[in-house]
Amino acid sequence: MNDPQSGNLEQRTSHLSPRTFLKREWPYLMVVVLALFGIAYTTFSRKPMSLYWIAFAPLIGVVCVAARWRDARNRDERLRLVWTQALHWTAVLLAMHLMFVADVASMLNTDAGALAILTVLALGTFTAGVHIGAWRICLVGLIFGIGVPGIALLEQSALLLLLLALVLIAIAAPLVWRRYKDAEPLPNPTRP
Secondary structure (H helix, E strand, O other), X not given: OOOHHHHHHHXXXXXXXXXXXHHHHHHHHHHHHHHXXXXXXXXXXXXXXXXXHHHHHHHHHHHHHHXXXXXXXXXXXXXXXXXXXXXXXXXXXXXXXXXXXXXXXXXXXXXXXXXXXXXXXXXXXXXXXXXXXXXXHHHHHHHHHHHHHHHHHHHHOHHHHHXXXXXXXXXXXXXXXXXXXXXXXXXXXXXX
8 A cells, every 4th residue: 555645755855856956946056157157257367258248148038038938828928928038138238238338438447347247137137037026036136246246345355354254253152152151061069
C-alpha cells in the first residue's frame, strides 16, 4: 500500500532540491550573475562598459517575457506582454542613450556617467517587474539599484567601511555578551 504522506514528502523534497531550484530560477540567477560580472569588470578594469549595459537591457526584457509567458492565457495576452515589454525596454534604452548625448556626457565624468546608466537600468528592471507582477524581477532591480551605488561608494571610501564595521560591532557586541551571560552556570548554593 502506498503511503500518501511519503509521496507528499518526496514532492516537497524534490521541490527544494538544488536541481529543481536552478531549473526554476535560472533566468533570474543568470541576470544577477551577468550584472555582478559587469559591475566587477567595471570596478577592476576602471573602464565603463556602456555597450555591455545597453546590450544587457533587452536581455532583461526577454527574461521578463519568459517569466510571464506561461501565465498568459491566450495569444492576445502574450502579444500584449511582448509589446508592453518591448515599449518599456525601448524607453529604458533611450534614457540610457541620453547619457551619451554630448551635452550630458560633458557634464558627467566617466564614473558618474556609468553610475547613471546603471541606475536607469536598475529602475527599468524594477518597474518592469512591477508592471508584470514578478517579484523576482523586482528583486533583481533592487539588487542592481542597491548594489551598484553601494559598490561605487565602498570603492571610494575606506572610512565608510570602517564606519560600517563599527556599527556592526556595536550591534553584535551586546547580543553576544547577553548570550554568554545567559549561558554562564548559576552558582550552586549547596556547595561551600
